[in-house]
Amino acid sequence: MNHGAVRTVRAGRRTVEVRRADKVLFPGGPGHPAYTKGDLVDYYLSVAPYLLPQLRGRPLMLERYPDGVDGGRFMQKNTPEHYPDWITRAEVAKEGGTVRHTVCDDTATLVHLADQACLTLHRWLSRVGRPYHPDRMVFDLDPSVEGFEPVREAARLLGGLLDELRLPAALMTTGSRGLHVVVPLDGRQDFDEVREFAKDVADTLAADHPDRLTTAARKKDRGERLYLDVQRNAYAQTAVAPFTVRARPGAPVAVPIAWDQLDDPGLGPRRWSIADAVEQARSDPWADVPRRARALGPARRRLDALRG
DSSP: OEETTEEEEEETTEEEEEESTTOEEEOOBTTBOOEEHHHHHHHHHHHHHHHHHHHTTOEEEEEEOTTOTTSOOEEEOBOOTTSOTTSEEEEEEETTEEEEEEEOOSHHHHHHHHHTTEEEEEEESSBTTBTTSOSEEEEEEEOSSSSSHHHHHHHHHHHHHHHHTTOOOEEEEOSSSSEEEEEEBOSOSOHHHHHHHHHHHHHHHHHHSTTTEEOOSSGGGTTTSEEEEOTTSSTTOEEEOTTOBOSSTTOBBOOEEOGGGGGOTTOOTTOOBTTTHHHHHHTOTTTTTGGGOBOSHHHHHHHHHHHO
16 A cells, blocks of 8 residues: 555565655666556565575675666665664675675565665675585676677577586576576585686687687677676676566566577567566476586586596
């Protein structure tokens, strides 16, 4: 129900107040409608059963737009003092001290973050209990030119190599420009080992397809080749969470997809928005991903043998 400018939302066992629910966060434009803070809250409420398992126990970096996507943004690591005391905090080490990250463990926290005009949730690849040992490895397929075909092609090539290494891999649109390929890990290896492995996989693939793929970090060195970015595989680095909203016209969403959806000619990095992402979520393309987590030891031996 609404009380003037305040909307009261029931979220699990809690009641959360959403202020200025009619505030436009995404102005409309050609080919896409406008979306309000209330629309953002409704989306996060409906997608919560699929999103929360991807967030629980992970420190978050929050991307906030208090004046909507056309206003200023800021990235929030430290949890403000005024956040409700029932929101989980995680104190983690940083150079010269600690940071108290927000952790989103329940629907009420999700609604509160939407009330704070937090559009995009960036998650750690490790969990609070073992912050130096990631249980996700991420490859970001970042195109240098417009068009989705190079991204689609790179995903197939990377998927093929990971399959050869007998590593399960999951696909996700980013809601921005490319795709993420996510590998579930069992957390035995630390970030240094995981990043080195990811770099060797990317280097191997780029060496096999030097005209199409690159691991050059500097844009001027890439030409028109797609960049295989593994930089997120490091302590305190983050990656866009599945089902999170991006600060782009039309409110596109980062959405998990099945590998056979790569063949869909209508697929693109911004294929889904808050208007229809829940339908894709219900198909549960990552249903078995957590159960398929692997140690990297056997894959490392296979990769070394491949590299000769």
